Amino acid sequence: xxxxxxxxxxxxxxxxxxxxxxxxxxxxxxxxxxxxxxxxxxxxxxxxxxxxxxxxxxxxxxxxxxxxxxxxxxxxxxxxxxxxxxxxxxxxxxxxxxxxxxxxxxxxxxxxxxxxxxxxxxxxxxxxxxxxxxxxxxxxxxxxxxxxxxxxxxxxxxxxxxxxxxxxxxxxxxxxxxxxxxxxxxxxxxxxxxxxxxx
Amino acid sequence: xxxxxxxxxxxxxxxxxxxxxxxxxxxxxxxxxxxxxxxxxxxxxxxxxxxxxxxxxxxxxxxxxxxxxxxxxxxxxxxxxxxxxxxxxxxxxxxxxxxxxxxxxxxxxxxxxxxxxxxxxxxxxxxxxxxxxxxxxxxxxxxxxxxxxxxxxxxxxxxxxxxxxxxxxxxxxxxxxxxxxxxxxxxxxxxxxxxxxxxxxxxxxxxxxxxxxxxxxxxxxxxxxxxxxxxxxxxxxxxxxxxxxxxxxxx
Amino acid sequence: xxxxxxxxxxxxxxxxxxxxxxxxxxxxxxxxxxxxxxxxxxxxxxxxxxxxxxxxxxxxxxxxxxxxxxxxxxxxxxxxxxxxxxxxx
Numbered sequence: 001x002x003x004x005x006x007x008x009x010x011x012x013x014x015x016x017x018x019x020x021x022x023x024x025x026x027x028x029x030x031x032x033x034x035x036x037x038x039x040x041x042x043x044x045x046x047x048x049x050x051x052x053x054x055x056x057x058x059x060x061x062x063x064x065x066x067x068x069x070x071x072x073x074x075x076x077x078x079x080x081x082x083x084x085x086x087x088x089x090x091x092x093x094x095x096x097x098x099x100x101x102x103x104x105x106x107x108x109x110x111x112x113x114x115x116x117x118x119x120x121x122x123x124x125x126x127x128x129x130x131x132x133x134x135x136x137x138x139x140x141x142x143x144x145x146x147x148x149x150x151x152x153x154x155x156x157x158x159x160x161x162x163x164x165x166x167x168x169x170x171x172x173x174x175x176x177x178x179x180x181x182x183x184x185x186x187x188x189x190x191x192x193x194x195x196x197x198x199x
Numbered sequence: 200x201x202x203x204x205x206x207x208x209x210x211x212x213x214x215x216x217x218x219x220x221x222x223x224x225x226x227x228x229x230x231x232x233x234x235x236x237x238x239x240x241x242x243x244x245x246x247x248x249x250x251x252x253x254x255x256x257x258x259x260x261x262x263x264x265x266x267x268x269x270x271x272x273x274x275x276x277x278x279x280x281x282x283x284x285x286x287x288x289x290x291x292x293x294x295x296x297x298x299x300x301x302x303x304x305x306x307x308x309x310x311x312x313x314x315x316x317x318x319x320x321x322x323x324x325x326x327x328x329x330x331x332x333x334x335x336x337x338x339x340x341x342x343x344x345x346x347x348x349x350x351x352x353x354x355x356x357x358x359x360x361x362x363x364x365x366x367x368x369x370x371x372x373x374x375x376x377x378x379x380x381x382x383x384x385x386x387x388x389x390x391x392x393x394x395x396x397x398x399x400x401x402x403x404x405x406x407x408x409x410x411x412x413x414x415x416x417x418x419x420x421x422x423x424x425x426x427x428x429x430x431x432x433x434x435x436x437x438x439x440x441x442x443x444x445x446x447x448x449x450x
Numbered sequence: 451x452x453x454x455x456x457x458x459x460x461x462x463x464x465x466x467x468x469x470x471x472x473x474x475x476x477x478x479x480x481x482x483x484x485x486x487x488x489x490x491x492x493x494x495x496x497x498x499x500x501x502x503x504x505x506x507x508x509x510x511x512x513x514x515x516x517x518x519x520x521x522x523x524x525x526x527x528x529x530x531x532x533x534x535x536x537x538x539x
Binding site for chain 3: 207208209210244246260301302304305306307308418419439440441442443444
């Protein structure tokens with residue numbers, strides 16, 4: 001730990017909330033990104049699920065919005081240590097999308113406009129654990145927060161909730177994504193503080 | 200001499216605040232005494248780290264404002280409206296407090312004393328590393344021709360106003376031009392406006408004279424200015440830039 | 451904020467890992483071939499790590515992540531680095 005700076009407490013808010021280890025509460029909504037914000041034309045937007053056998057199913061924006069969606073309220077935990085609680089979203093459960101393909105794959109790689117990727121076990125995308133979200137707090141999801149649509153997987157660190165998501169590849173072999181290939185934990189459970197390799 | 204010293208890996212070390220001086224209503228210069236400081240070059244910066252008792256820490260980069268001077272280093276910090284580090288440094292930090300820092304940092308955006316002319320273009324707090332260059336030029340007796348074009352929002356935002364005025368009047372080799380983007384001083388001949396090609400194309404400073412050019416400030420300012428300079432014919436290889444965060448400090 | 455800074459901000463972290471001054475080194479982008487000083491790359495710092503992108507084509511040239519006691523550095527986006535090495539005594 002560095003030299004303690006007399007009188008410094010930083011911008012966190014004190015809270016009695018039950019947070020994962022090492023996290024602090026924020027009330028704003030920090031914007032993190034590995035690159036420029038992609039500007040996606042809805043007329044060209046697509047979401048594609050591709051299986052390990054090469055089968056694919058694609059939705060354009062109209063078809064995607066026609067899918068049954070849910071309103072959900074979830075807590076967000078970013079590996080950079082901020083947590084934001086009770087965030088309201090609307091999204092399509094990922095299992096609804098995966099139901100359109102036949103797969104035995106155990107692993108998934110989410111891909112985003114702009115090139116970002118993140119990997120997860122398929123099991124973590126099912127069972128009411130993951131959505132492709134397109135509304136935040138009752139309004140269309142802003143580009144800086146991942147709009148038109150982003151993956152939302154609140155039980156894992158927020159880097160797994162890929163912004164600007166454009167598809168999911170279903171794979172027989174796990175393939176580390178953007179941060180998982182640079183020291184970040186392959187699974188990323190905030191409650192077990194799985195931030196980095198070996199945690 | 201500091202510029203040719205072989206430095207080891209950078210590590211965090213502690214300096215002690217020996218004085219603080221308000222530059223404007225929202226900016227303050229902090230003078231630090233750093234035992235074992237290896238010296239620095241004009242244009243370099245330090246990373247400052249603050250740590251709360253519970254271990255929470257925040258880190259920002261600040262350009263060194265002073266010419267090399269033994270163990271002494273000056274930083275000028277602009278207070279940002281929502282800046283947890285800048286607010287602490289400009290409001291809470293006091294004389295005799297320790298400050299954890301890492302540096303000196305930078306090998307590209309640096310000015311080595313030499314006789315060739317230098318064009319400096321500053322946007323807001325981007326003037327800080329350029330001031331280190333101006334002060335180093337003075338301290339080393341380098342007779343190089345320097346021109347500073349300094350863009351600010353209002354006259355009250357000018358850092359080092361008195362010192363710059365003294366240099367302007369006392370030194371034929373130093374030129375100064377202000378650009379005011381929101382409010383101008385009484386009697387100013389033009390209305391407020393952004394930096395334009397003309398102030399960069401002062402006679403004697405055209406591309407054919409091949410000045411070294413240093414541009415520092417917020418990302419948008421730096422990129423717009425670099426575009427103006429390249430359009431005017433300056434060789435991109437002669438232009439060095441340093442971008443601060445959108446609201447003024449290196450985030 | 452997703453606005454970028456430039457490679458000058460990498461100097462502190464890289465300076466802890468290397469004695470050579472990396473931001474002044476030049477690198478050839480593995481995607482488009484443009485040669486830039488590392489200080490000239492577009493760096494995104496509001497992220498779990500630092501990402502330096504080519505100022506010409508925007509592809510990733512360098513990535514750096516830090517944890518306590520560990521650093522991860524990915525230079526695959528650079529074909530090679532050219533560093534100035536002091537000559538003489």
